[in-house]
Every structure is written in structure tokens, then in C-alpha cells.
Amino acid sequence: MAGPAAGVVATDEARHVKQNLPVLTLGAIGVVYGDIGTSPIYAFRQAMSVRPGVAATETEVLGLLSLIVWALTLTVAVKYVFFVTRADNNGEGGTLSLMALARKTFTKAPAWITALGVIGAAMFYGDAMITPAISVLSAVEGVELVAPELTRWVVPITLVIIVGLFFVQRFGTAKVAIVFGPITAIWFLVLGISGLVHIFENPLVLWALNPWHAVEFLLTHAGIAFIVMGAVFLAVTGAEALYVDLGHFGRKPIVFAWFGLVFPCLLLNYFGQGAFVLEAGPENVSSPFFEMQPKWALGPFVALATMATIIASQAVISGTYSLTQQAIALNLLPRMLVLHTSETQSGQIYLPQINTMLMIMVLILVVGFGSSSELSNAYGIAVSGIMLVTLSLLLVVMWRNWKWHPAAIAAFAAIYLVIDGGFFVVNSAKLFQGGWVPAVVAIFVSLIMVTWMVGRARLAEKTRKDEVPLQFLVDNLSKKKPTTVPGTAIFLTSDVEGAPTALLHSLKHYKVLHESNVILTVRTSASPRVADEEKVHYEAFNELFSRVIVTFGYMEEPNIPKALALARKLGWKFDIMSTSFFLSRRSLKPGQKGGFLRRWQDRVFAALAKNASDATGYFHIPTGRVVEIGTQVVL
Template identity: 80%
Template sequence: MTRADHAGSVAGDVATHQASHEKNSLPLLTLGAIGVVYGDIGTSPIYAFRQATHVRPGAAGTDVEILGLLSLIVWALTLTVAVKYVFFVTRADNNGEGGTLSLMALARKTFTKPPIWITALGVLGAALFFGDAIITPAISVLSAVEGVELVAPGMTRWVVPITLLIIVGIFAVQRFGTAKVANVFGPITAVWFLTLGVSGLVQIINYPAVLMALNPLLGFGFLFTHFGIAFVVMGAIFLAVTGAEALYVDLGHFGRKPIVIAWFSLVFPCLLLNYFGQGAFVLLQGVENVESPFFEMQPEWALLPFVILATMATIIASQAVITGTYSLTQQAIALNMLPRMVVQHTSATQSGQIYMPQINTMLMIGVLLLVAIFGSSEALSNAYGIAVSGVMIVTLSLLIVVMWRNWKWHPIAVIGFGLLFAVIDGGFFAANAAKLFQGGWVPAVVALGVALLMWSWMAGRARLSEKTRRDEVPLEFLVNNLSKKKPTTVPGTAIFLTSDVEGAPTALLHSLKHYKVLHEQNVILTVRTSTSPRVPDDEKVTIDAYNELFFRVVVTFGFMESPNIPKALALARKLGWKFDIMSTSFFLSRRSLKLGAKSGMLRFWQDRLFIRLARNASDATEYFHIPTGRVVEIGTQVII
């Protein structure tokens, strides 16, 4: 996810399945998109222009320099968000879904044997989103609460405690779901954007010459005349476009049309008006006399309501990235990139409304630590950007593959598009990388840690699968032998879960070894994850009969679906299988992993990490929603 890469974001939690219901009108979808998709980028004016004018004392001392900085912000918004994301990236949908992992799956579809680097890009994009996810709530809420200093200067020492209290509250209510607060997300954010636009327009009327910043040459001129601090400036300018990935992440929940309409009809104009208004205010007052143009340009009577509205807007932006992390994690689990975790559904009607207590706790601790350590949004801005700009590069790389192999663009057009935005995205990434030792290391370390976990999990699963396959008996061989020499049968149905479609499940072999009986019906069940986000009910289940005793059932879920085996098997009735869960037993293998003799330090620590992750993985019974009273677990020991 990016503040939102990723992944699914708040749209799943925010009544955003409206997009799939015909009864909901385009205006309602557009209003919902304003609240969910753009809540993130809508908070950037609080700190982006301020940071741009403070990059170096005296660097924005003249009118031409201020206009140059403003021009860079305007054209960054236009090229990165309006052109790249709205016109191109949102067209790369995977059956209507967006996000880094969706784009990775879309790119992989074009290859018979997908190259490893495409999967690596997906892992990197998801990991970078996690790195960004702990910073967005911290900088957003902190920057809004800092407005209290202007209302009551004596409150300065309370800014951090108030911020910490709000953040704890945000994370504490996650377990209840966001359906109720979702209904006001759109209207509040719409009011927020209108307020941004009006407050900016007032200042523009006072100083119309600020519109000269529409000239891109002023921006280029600033960079050339301030080459020594160009990277620092671009790092500050980038703050204006953070949140652009949300356009793509929430594509499947709203559809492209409402997102595009919301951007051009309200969000983009209001953002431009506010940035121009801040520029006009600074030009009128003098940059040395302005500390926070966003708040200081408001009338004194409106300052307190404005601070309250800004705080509400940042809470919404934080909500988006938190629930986006849940969705991205769920996708990564479904694609076998992370171990199973507890997923709680907070709605009986909307599958996208989920809560993940482990992720929630880890995020909250990370956000609270950042606020306590950095103490101000200005200091946190140095930590911001590396993860977001990194995800943008990942998105561009995967998009180029899709343009070439899916859309069949001419190679020259693909190269031209790729070079243009490689320069822009690469410049932003380099600018943010320059802040690595001023705080940028925070998201970098988090992203590196998550990428290490994901890669170790996938590598460990591959080795475990290979070893298990070597030790297993071929299923057809076992079935043929049992048909010739049938053991004692007992009434009912036994379902044996296995990820290997070729080998006999370990639970079946151990059941025969210890019990020496078979059920009247024995089902070898394999759960697969599709490269599509959702699989239609009529395509979810396939059944093949080996003989009167054994059946092969394959259940396929989309990578954005919550796997529910009983519900999927109920669909098998349409295929002629009379499934009664009360006369069915589910046999699962519980593997106990042990370290074997290793050569090399890499395998040693990676296998130890994989075993630790496997031990802490959520129980398969809970993950697949299997009734606990119908489960028989058979333990096996595997040395890896």
C-alpha cells in the first residue's frame, strides 16, 4: 500500500462495497470516494508547503523562490496524481481490484512461469507499505493537533500527550468495526476540501499574482538555481502527493469513474486553491514572518473550528491506512506471503470489514513510539517519504509490464512512458533517500524487516513443501491399493486437507496407520488461491471421483476473499455432492517443525525464523472457519 498500499484499505470497512450494488447512485459513490480515497492526500496541505519553505533558512527568501516552490507542488500533483495515477494506473485493474499485490498478480498472469523478480517487486511493495503505515497516523494527527499552539500558546507542552491520546483512541475502536463512523467519512471530508478551497481562494483574491506559479519554468528555475539543495526541496515537495496510491488501492470498492469524478470535481481544485492560497499568504506576510501558513492564514475567529476540523480529517486519513494494512495483510496471507493470522469480521453483510488484533497492536505501538520519539510533525517529515516513493517505483515497474504484455502497447510508447515517470519517481525517491539518517531509516528498517519475514516465510514454505512431497505416497497409488484391499469402513464423511494435489495427505496415512479404518466417503480437499481477487461461486468448487470411496475436491478462493470451507463445500450440492457437516470430520495435519543439520549461516537463521513464524501462525481451524467440534488433528514431525 501509498499510505494505502495498499493492499484493500479502508474502503472495505467503509461501506465501500457500494460499488457492487446497483441501487447505489454515482453521487453516493463519489461522496464515499472523497472520504475514503482522498482523506489521506487531503491532509498534506497542513505540512507540505510549510516544509517546502523551511528546507533551508533563506532558500525561500524572495518572491521568485516562493513561486518556484509552489510551482513544483502544483506540477507534482498534476503529473504524479492526475496524469500517472488517474489516467493510467487506475486502468490497470485486476478484475476491478487495485493495489500493489493486485498489480503483481495481474503481471504474473501474463507469464506461463512468472519470473521471480515480479514476485520480489510485490513483496517489496507490500513491505514498503507497512513502513509507511506507522508514519501516516503519527504525522497526520500530530500536524493537526499542533494547530492548538496558535489558539493557545500555553498548550504547546500538551501537543504530544493529546496526540498520543487520540492515537490510542483510534486504535482502540478498531475492534468494533468502522461501519458507523463510515457514514460520516464522506461528508466530513467533503466539508474539509471545501474549507481548504474557500480559505485558499480568499488569499488568492488578496494576491492574484500568485497564479504565476502555474508556469512550470519557475519550478525548474528554482531547482537549477538551488542545485545544492534540490534533493532536500524535492523531499519536501513530495509530501504534497503522498496518498496517491489510495487512488489505486480502493479501485475495486468504488470503480474508476467515481474516483476520477471526485478528483477533478472537488479534490484537485480545492488542493490547488489551498496551496496557491498559502503561497499568496506567505508572499504578502513575508516568509520570515510565517511559521505555519496553513493555520495562520485563517481568520482568528475560525482558527479553533479549523483545528478541530483538521483533527477530524487526520483521524479519517489515519483510519484509511490502518484498515488498509488489515486488507493488505489479508491479501498477503492468501497469497502465502505471510503466515496465517487471526481475522475477525466486524460485519455480517460486508466481507471487507475485518479487524486483525495482532496487526492493530503492532501498528499502535509503532505509531506511539514515533510520536514520542520525534515529538513534532516537522521532525517526522524527515522520516516520511522513502516508503511511499518506493511503492510508487514498484507500481511503475509492474505497470510497465502490464502495458507491454497485457495492453500490448508499442515498445516505444512503453519506454517513453517508463522513462518520463522513472525520472519523476526516481527523483522523489532519491530526494527522500537523502533524509535516511535524519529519520528516513525508520520506514526503511520496518520495510526491510517485513520483506525479510515475507521472503523467509515463502522460502521456508517452498522447502517444507518439497520435503513433504518427497516423503509422501502418491495419492493415486494409495487409492488403487485401497480399492483392491478395502479396509473396514465406518459411516460418515472424512475430509483430509492438503496443499499437495499429487501426494496422499499425511493425516490420511496416519489415520490408516493408527485406526485402520476408512469412512464411507473420503474427500481429499485442496484449497487454492486464485490470481484474481474474487472467484464466482459457480467456479469455486471442482469435484473428481477416484472411486466410490475417494473424491478429489479443489476449492478456489480469490486473494481478497476470506476462506470459508463449510460455505464453499455447501456450494458442492449443486454438483451433486450431498454435504452434511454434522456427519463430517475434518482431518488436519499439525506439523511440528525441527531444525536439521544445516550448511551456511543464511539457511540456519532463515529456517529458525520460519519455524518461529509457523509456531505463531493462526490455527488452520479458525482461519478456514471449520467448526472446532468436527476437527481431528494428527501430529507429525518434520525436520527441515
């Protein structure tokens, strides 16, 4: 029965994708490619700015264009579109999804796989800070060409736009997202047309399709090759969004959008910028992207560019919310308040804490760096680091999941370790020119995640030592039955085998049991979603005690009342109005064991646990049915 049913589901999903392919493709253009679509504003400009003088201009322009063309082709079109998007975890993508997929095939996953996931997620936060800052700032800088007297207002205008962007997050992005696709599609068409006009005037630039020009440039400009490749890398920033947003649109719309519109328009615009530089002379051009536009169209073009950068920023901000939700579900971060902004789309969420912290950091970056040229030095490390982590986890998936031949894996690794590793090295060279910002953020977030995981493990170990085995308690209470009161009591615990602390303290202080006592454990699956028929496991010990294990996917909202309703199908009858939920509220005290590092970690973990969101709200338990029992634990 399972085989045909699965086939029917797959057929229905395929039919749904086919019917909605145009809509999904348009949505992918707006959300997935918004970030990479703003790269032409500054990528070629930065690459041109590091040329030594104006000698051999034609050779240099063709070399730079060839580097950009083949960076886009090999990194985005081949690696991400053909390979990375195939590594979906039940349809979901992103660093943490890839980590979960890689861990699935191990009985006990190696720690280094989790470490890679942590590093990749931490680097994404650095990327999420810089993307809104550099994107919006680079677009607003176009005002300098329209009205030079407004140059001193570029930073203030950028700050106002960014504050407004983060302020509207609380209202949800569902309505705004409707116009994302059409505006970004118009943006790409304008990019392509504006580039094509200049290509007609100087078709010589099309010779840049020959990869030899890229190789020749690197050989003849070895002294600045590192700096140039760091600038060229800006052309592929945003490629990581291909994989992050895989679950929202599916692979086919993402592929169609890339080859049908995005890739051709990006190439046309870069070629057009190169043609314009050759026409005007590099010494006369400071911002080819804006200067190659007709004067009459410059104002509307700057406005359109600003809208495109806002959309690009919105996609990264929404991605940060989703990443944080996944990290919380996978126990990499403490619980945070997650607000749902749509009644129909579960993925439309808003995290106030993340929104506030992200906005503050973006504003600081805009004021601190002051221009997109300066910010570009800080941009590459985070994105190139994410790409290197993605490649490492992808190789594990090729080996363990896809069962590729070792020779094929080795060949793929050899090619892309050179490309991705090279990009990471050249961007690391800008560490002291601004690259330290995302590096510091990534290190800080990684330390928080590691501290949280280590602290949870220590707390679980200590709690396990203090608790008694659940089976032992059940057997003893069956022999010597205490006084019972009507109703059902549900005790939450993370340890399936141990008796919940709340149950032990309830017996100690109240000396009574409810007629029905349920030991409830919530687990997170390595899959993004768990089918309803597999979500709940019910086991009755005797008439007094039973155990329920609820498993949520890491992309799902952990709603306990809804999950428990599924348990009725398994034979457990209960009335929510006569049910009490017992939770342990631990007050953590740092211990004196170990050295300085251990005591420091204990203090940070205690602070994180204290500020974590309330379990009642996180699991959607009715507040009027909750009894919290406080305990003090010395770490």
C-alpha cells in the first residue's frame, strides 16, 4: 500500500508544480534572485577600480568580464543549479537542512558534520547583516549622479529606508511579496535591455565568453589577482539563496527562472557595462552601472534600483527568521518568540528579537562604513564561507546518500575546492579592511550555539543523575497506589527513560496523583516535516501511566495541543479542559567545577536559558492549564 500511495502523492505534487509553474517561477525571480540581481550595481565597478592604470584597457576589460562570466557559470549555473539544489531534504534546502540530510545516514553522526552546520549558519547571520546595508546603500548612491547636491544625504536616506524596512516586518510580508516577483522581473529586463544597447555599440565585449581571457588576465596581473578575484566574487553573492529558498518554490521554478531570465540578463548587463567603459574610457567612468543609463532615465532607474535592493534585503531578512526557527528546533539556539504573520502560510514568521538585533547591526554598518565601496570589503568572507561549508556537506551527501563513485566525488571536490577555496582565501585577504565584521559575528554566533549545545548536554546529564528511572517509578506506584484526583496530568520531559522532575516534585509536595498521568516528550526529526500518522507514539504502562512521544519536523511549528489531538486516533481519550500540563522551570546556578572556560560557559548558558522564551507559549499550551514547578540546578 505504501508504494502506490507514495506514487499518487508524488504525481499530485508534480501536477501541482506544473499547474503553478509560471506563478512559482515569477515568485522565485523576486525572492530567490533578488540578492544576486543587485550585484551588477557594484561588482564590475569594484573589479575595475583595482586595475593598475589604463594600459591595455581592452585586454583588461575582456579579462574582468570573462572572470565574472565564468564565476557565474561554474559557481551558480553548474554547482548550485545542477548539483546543490538536488540535495533537498524532503524538499527543503539551506545549510541546516543539508546538515540534517548528511547526518541521516549515520547511526551516530560525527561531530564535525554538526560543526559544519553551525559554522555555515553562523556565517549566514554575518551575510544577513551586510546584504541590506550594501544593497540599499549602493542603490541610494545613484542619487549622487541625479542630484550631486544630495550626496551628503545618501547615508541618512539609507538609514531611513532600512528602519522602515525592518519596522514593517511585524506586519508580515505576504502582501508585499505579491509585488516582489513582478518588480524584480522588470528589474532584470531593464538590466538586460540597458546592457544590450551598449553591446550593439561595441560587440567586441562578447569575446569575453572565451575563458582564455580570464586565464590571461590572472597570469598577466598576478600582483593584483587576489584583489581582483575578491571583487569578481561580488558577482555571485546571493547564489546561496538558491538553496535556502528551495522549500518555498521547488527546484523546477528556480531552474526555469535562472536560465529563462536571470542568467541571460545578468550577462547582458555585465557585457553592457564593459562596452560602456571601452566607449567612454576607464578614466572617465566611476560608476558604470548608473552612468551608462540615459540621463532622462537615471531618476526612474535609481528608484527601481532602490526597490530591487529593498526586495533583496527582504529576502535575506526572511531567510534569517527561517534559519533561526530551524536552529531552535534543532537545539542549536534557545527558544525565541516566533510570531506567525499569515493564517495560510506557515513559513511567514516574524521574530522580534532577531529583527531588532539585525536592524541595529545593519544601521551600525551603514554609519560605520559610509559607502558601498567600503562595505564590499566586508561582504565576501561570509558568503564564500557559506559556499565552502555547503560544498563540504554536499560531498558527504554525494558519498553517503547518492552513493557516487569515489573517483567522481574526488573529481568534483578537486574542481570546486579550488574555486570555493580560492574565493574564501582571496576574501580572507580583506580581513583587516572590513572582512573582520562578518568573521566576528560568525565566531560570536558559533560560540553561542556551541555553548547552548554543551550546556544542554551538561544539564541533561545532571538531571538524569538526579532523576529515577521512569519504569521503576511506575512499578512502585502501581504496587503502592497514592491518593488520586480526577483529571489528566501531562508531564513534559526531554528524557524518555527518566521520571520527569515535575512529577517527582508534585508527588513530594502534593502526595497525590491524577487518575491519568501522561509522560510527554517532544522530539525534533532530521526531516523538515513529519506526517501526521508518524507524529505521535502512544504507549500505556498501566491504568495510571502512559507515555506519549511527539515528533515534529524542524520546519514545523511545535503545537502540542494539535499533536495530542492526533493521539485520540491511537486510543488515548482525554478532555483538554480537565487536563493540566506540568512543566519544570529550572533556575540555573553556575557551578565552581572546572577551569575558567567551563565556568564562563556555565554563566553564558544560564543567561541564555533565563532569557529563552517561555515553553508554554513556544509549544502553544493553553496558559490556564499550566502548572510550573520551580527547581534550582547547580551546573
